[in-house]
Amino acid sequence: MEINTVGVIGLGYIGLPTAAILASKGVKVVGVDVKPSTVEAVNRGEVPFVEPDLAREVAGAVQQGTLRATDTPEPADAFIVAVPTPFQGDHEPDLSCIEEAAKALAPQLRGGELLVLESTSPPGATRAMAEWVLEARPDLSLDGADGRPQIHVAHCPERVLPGRVMIELVTNDRIVGGLTSEAARLAKDLYAVFCQGKILLTDAVTAEMAKLVENSYRDVNIAFANELSLIADKVGVDVWELIRLANHHPRVNILQPGPGVGGHCIAVDPWFLVDAAPEQARLVRTAREVNDSKPQWVVDKAVAAVEGIEAPTIAALGLAFKADIDDLRESPARRIVAELADRLPQAQILAVEPHVRELPEDLAGRGNVVLKDLDQIWGADVTIVLVDHSDFRTALAGDAIRRTSVIDTRGVLA
Structure with a gap:
């Protein structure tokens, strides 16, 4: 599977650096964020928060035409979901942002796409994201059953330190866990575009647990x-x-x-x-x-x-x-x-x-x-x-x- 276009859902402290570094490698990236001020800043080639070296990468990618931002997902070969996962009540995980992202990108799917959850998540969140997508798009499947077009869903948690994000995105090892082995392999190919560290494959729940x-x-x-x-x-x-x-x-x-x-x-x-x-x-x-x-x-x-x-x-x-x-x-x-x-x-x-x-x-x-x-x-x-x-x-x-x-x-x- 050749990945030429990537949609990054969430242009925060992880999503925007990931979008910028993919765009710097020649991948066409459309970043999506619910905050108009963030969308406007990125399209001006600016960064709405402090992170060393990020401003240069964003400005360069926008100028080259490989990065732009919008408030609505568009069709792409792959999607990376990097939205907040806070807790609520008595420290229970709040997955509402992941659910909203899944339902927002579902209408853009044609079949064959890779969906990667980067948000730090409790065990089972990656499968929950897949189920939210399939609820919105019952014509798709995870395994190609009944002749329905297949989508590939994986988890790849970020492992970077604020202040060193642009360095560690490239140099740190990554853990990729797929809901299927094919999804894990496809996600590995995507991150290999910029990751110089080892990319270690496992299942989605183990990848979720590793970050925690x-x-x-x-x-x-x-x-x-x-x-x-x-x-x-x-x-x-x-x-x-x-x-x-x-x-x-x-x-x-x-x-x-x-x-x-x-x-x-x-x-x-x-x-x-x-x-x-x-x-x-x-x-x-x-x-x-x-x-x-x-x-x-x-x-x-x-x-x-x-x-x-x-x-x-x-x-x-x-x-x-x-x-x-x-x-x-x-x-x-x-x-x-x-x-x-x-x-x-x-x-x-x-x-x-x-x-x-x-x-x-x-x-x-x-x-x-x-x-x-x-x-x-x-x-x-x-x-x-x-x-x-x-x-x-x-x-x-x-x-x-x-x-x-x-x-x-x-x-x-x-």
């Missing part, structure tokens, strides 16, 4: 570091020195603690495992609870630090979920600022986030939170380091910050 297991492994190890920071604080030990010393053991590699865990993967994916096997995923659940509780601990520390000050000023350095990006999804820093604003209505919260131009709606709606530049916060009563942006590390190397009360959740001053 990778992020749960990280979450459990981060939870150990975060819990260690609580213990060290309780007994009066510098956790940064403690970890540095412990890591001199040849078989110990403790991660760095922080104010919690954020992002679209590690803060979400382990809950999909818990939902799939709640009685068995006890360690995974506990790790999630430890990491989810860390922001509240930071808030309590800040509240205690300004006790007795009638109208305190608190500087919060960072809103993103990790350093040097603008991604605020599931950010513990964002949650901490919101909670502080509610707990201390008499306080003024000076939020510093160099990678965004305006506060997100949930913070802008709180009258005591304002966005400030780094050089405007040195008179604060308390400064909380929530994200270790490079700009912060450089600025905090001076003496000005040390003249204030500092809660350093990232070890910048260690």
